[in-house]
Amino acid sequence: MFPFKTSIKFDRECNQALYLQLSNQIIQLIKNQTLAPNTKLPGSRTLAEQLDVHRKTIVACYDELLLQGWVESIPKKGTFVHSSLPVLEQQKLDNAVVSDLKNNTGFSFYKYPILPKKAPKKDRTIMYLNDGVSDGRLTPIDEIARTYRRVCSKKNVFDHLSYGSTYGNDTLRDVLVDYLNTTRGLHITKDNVLITRGSQMGIWLSSQLLFQKDDIVVVGNTNYGAADATFLNQHAKLERVMVDEHGLSTRDIENLCKRQQIKAVYVTSHHHHPTTVTLCAERRIRLLNLAKQYNFAIIEDDYDYDFNYNHAPILPLASHDNNGNVVYIGSVCKTVAPVFRIGYLIASRDFVDEASKLRGYVDRQGDALLELTFADFIKSGDLDRHIRKVMKIYKQRRDLFCKLLKDELGDFFAFEIPKGGMAVWTKLNPNYSWETISVVARNYKLEIGDWQRYDIEKLNHNCIRIGFATYNEEEIYELINRFKEIFNEIKTK
Numbered sequence: 001m002f003p004f005k006t007s008i009k010f011d012r013e014c015n016q017a018l019y020l021q022l023s024n025q026i027i028q029l030i031k032n033q034t035l036a037p038n039t040k041l042p043g044s045r046t047l048a049e050q051l052d053v054h055r056k057t058i059v060a061c062y063d064e065l066l067l068q069g070w071v072e073s074i075p076k077k078g079t080f081v082h083s084s085l086p087v088l089e090q091q092k093l094d095n096a097v098v099s100d101l102k103n104n105t106g107f108s109f110y111k112y113p114i115l116p117k118k119a120p121k122k123d124r125t126i127m128y129l130n131d132g133v134s135d136g137r138l139t140p141i142d143e144i145a146r147t148y149r150r151v152c153s154k155k156n157v158f159d160h161l162s163y164g165s166t167y168g169n170d171t172l173r174d175v176l177v178d179y180l181n182t183t184r185g186l187h188i189t190k191d192n193v194l195i196t197r198g199s200q201m202g203i204w205l206s207s208q209l210l211f212q213k214d215d216i217v218v219v220g221n222t223n224y225g226a227a228d229a230t231f232l233n234q235h236a237k238l239e240r241v242m243v244d245e246h247g248l249s250t251r252d253i254e255n256l257c258k259r260q261q262i263k264a265v266y267v268t269s270h271h272h273h274p275t276t277v278t279l280c281a282e283r284r285i286r287l288l289n290l291a292k293q294y295n296f297a298i299i300e301d302d303y304d305y306d307f308n309y310n311h312a313p314i315l316p317l318a319s320h321d322n323n324g325n326v327v328y329i330g331s332v333c334k335t336v337a338p339v340f341r342i343g344y345l346i347a348s349r350d351f352v353d354e355a356s357k358l359r360g361y362v363d364r365q366g367d368a369l370l371e372l373t374f375a376d377f378i379k380s381g382d383l384d385r386h387i388r389k390v391m392k393i394y395k396q397r398r399d400l401f402c403k404l405l406k407d408e409l410g411d412f413f414a415f416e417i418p419k420g421g422m423a424v425w426t427k428l429n430p431n432y433s434w435e436t437i438s439v440v441a442r443n444y445k446l447e448i449g450d451w452q453r454y455d456i457e458k459l460n461h462n463c464i465r466i467g468f469a470t471y472n473e474e475e476i477y478e479l480i481n482r483f484k485e486i487f488n489e490i491k492t493k
C-alpha cells in the first residue's frame with residue numbers, strides 16, 4: 001500500500017482548501033507514475049485516519065479527481081486510478097529556441113487581416129453581445145485603487161518611476177512564482193517568469209520566437225481567431241484538428257506528427273475558445289508525451305483558468321513539463337478586468353530570456369506601479385477573495401441564462417451548458433441565419449456584433465459565443481425577451 005501518510009503534506013496556513021491540496025498531490029503522484037493506472041486508492045475512512053483529516057475532505061478530493069478524469073469509481077470495489085491514462089514519458093530535450101527577428105525596411109506597410117478593435121458606442125439602451133467578459137461592475141476597483149495609492153505613498157516609490165526591467169517588475173515576478181506554484185502546481189522560479197501585458201502579448205511573443213515561414217502550428221477546428229491571426233501574421237501554417245467535448249483531438253495531432261514535422265500546438269486548456277470545452281486530463285498527458293516524442297512546443301493559453309463551476313481547475317500541462325516544451329500563458333484580464341493589462345508568460349529560462357529581449361522592441365517595460373499593485377493584490381489574498389465572490393455570481397448567471405435559453409428559446413438555439421468560463425457556444429437552428437438576426441436585432445436594440453468571426457474556416461456551424469457574465473439577472477431576462485421579439489418578427493415575415 002502506498003505510504004500516503006508520509007507522502008502527502010498539507011499546508012494549513014495556505015488558503016487553498018485541504019481537499020484541493022490533496023487532489024493536486026495525488027494528481028502529481030498519478031502523473032509521475034508513483035500511482036499507476038488501476039491502482040486502488042484507500043477507502044475514504046482509512047485515508048482520513050492516515051492523514052488526520054475529516055472524511056469529507058477525502059470524499060471531496062475523490063469527487064474532484066473523478067470529475068477531472070484522473071480516477072474511476074467501480075461500484076462495490078472502490079476508487080481506482082483511471083485505467084486508460086497514458087504513461088507520461090520522461091526524456092530530456094534541448095529546449096533552446098532560436099529566435100528569428102525580422103527587419104522591415106522601405107515605406108510599404110502591412111495590412112493585417114484582423115479588424116481593429118473599436119470601443120462600442122456607449123448607448124445604455126442598447127444591449128451589446130460579447131464573447132465572454134467579466135462584469136465591470138463587479139471589479140474590485142476600490143481595493144485596487146487603495147492598493148495603488150498605498151504603493152505610490154511608499155518611500156521607495158521613486159525607485160520604480162524610471163526605466164525598469166524588460167522581464168517586468170521583480171516583486172510581481174516573485175509573487176507569481178509562489179502563486180502559480182501553489183494554485184497551478186507549477187515548479188518555477190523567477191527565471192521562468194516574464195510579465196506581459198495580458199495573454200495576447202504572450203501569444204504574440206511565442207509566435208515570434210517559434211515560427212519561421214511555413215512552420216506548422218496545430219490549432220483547433222475551430223479556434224480563437226486572434227491566435228490564428230497572430231500565427232498567420234508570422235507566416236506560420238495552420239493545421240486544424242478536431243475539437244470534441246474533451247478538447248483538441250490528440251489522435252489527430254499524433255496522425256499529423258507521423259506525416260510531417262510540426263512546430264507547435266496551441267491549446268486553450270480550460271474552456272477552449274470558442275467552444276468552451278476543457279481539455280481532459282488524459283489528453284493533457286497524451287499531448288505532453290507527443291510533444292516530447294515529436295519535439296514540438298505547446299503554447300498553453302490558460303486564459304480562463306479560474307472560473308470553473310462544476311469542478312476545480314485541472315492542473316495545467318505546464319505543471320508536469322520538465323523539458324521546457326510548454327509555454328504557459330495567463331493573465332488577470334479575464335479574472336479581474338480586461339483593462340488591467342497584467343499577464344505572464346512562463347517557460348524555460350532560455351525562452352523567457354529571448355521573449356524578454358523581444359518585448360523590449362515593442363514595449364520597453366510594463367507599468368511598474370500597476371504591477372506592484374497587483375503583486376500586493378495577489379499576495380494579500382484579495383485576488384482569491386475576488387475570484388470566490390464573482391465565481392458564485394457568474395455560476396448563478398450561467399444557470400439562469402442557460403435555463404432561459406433552453407426554456408424560452410429552445411426552438412431556436414442548441415447548446416451544451418459550459419462547465420466554466422463566461423460564454424455559451426450557441427448553435428442557431430439552421431432555418432435561421434445570424435445575418436438576418438443581426439439586422440432585425442437592431443430594431444430591438446440588440447447589437448449582435450461581428451458574428452462572422454466565429455466561422456472564418458467556413459464550416460457553416462451557425463454558432464456564436466454569447467457571453468452571460470456581464471449581465472445581471474434583470475438584464476438576462478431582458479436579453480432573452482429581446483431575442484424572443486426578434487424571432488417573433490422573423491417568423492411573421
Ligand SMILES: Cc1ncc(COP(=O)(O)O)c(C=O)c1O
Pocket residue numbers: 197198199200201224268273301303330331332333334338343
Ligand atoms: C482564448 C483567449 N486567449 C487570450 C485572450 C486574451 O486575453 P488578454 O486580455 O489577457 O490578452 C482571450 C480573450 O478573450 C481569449 O479568449
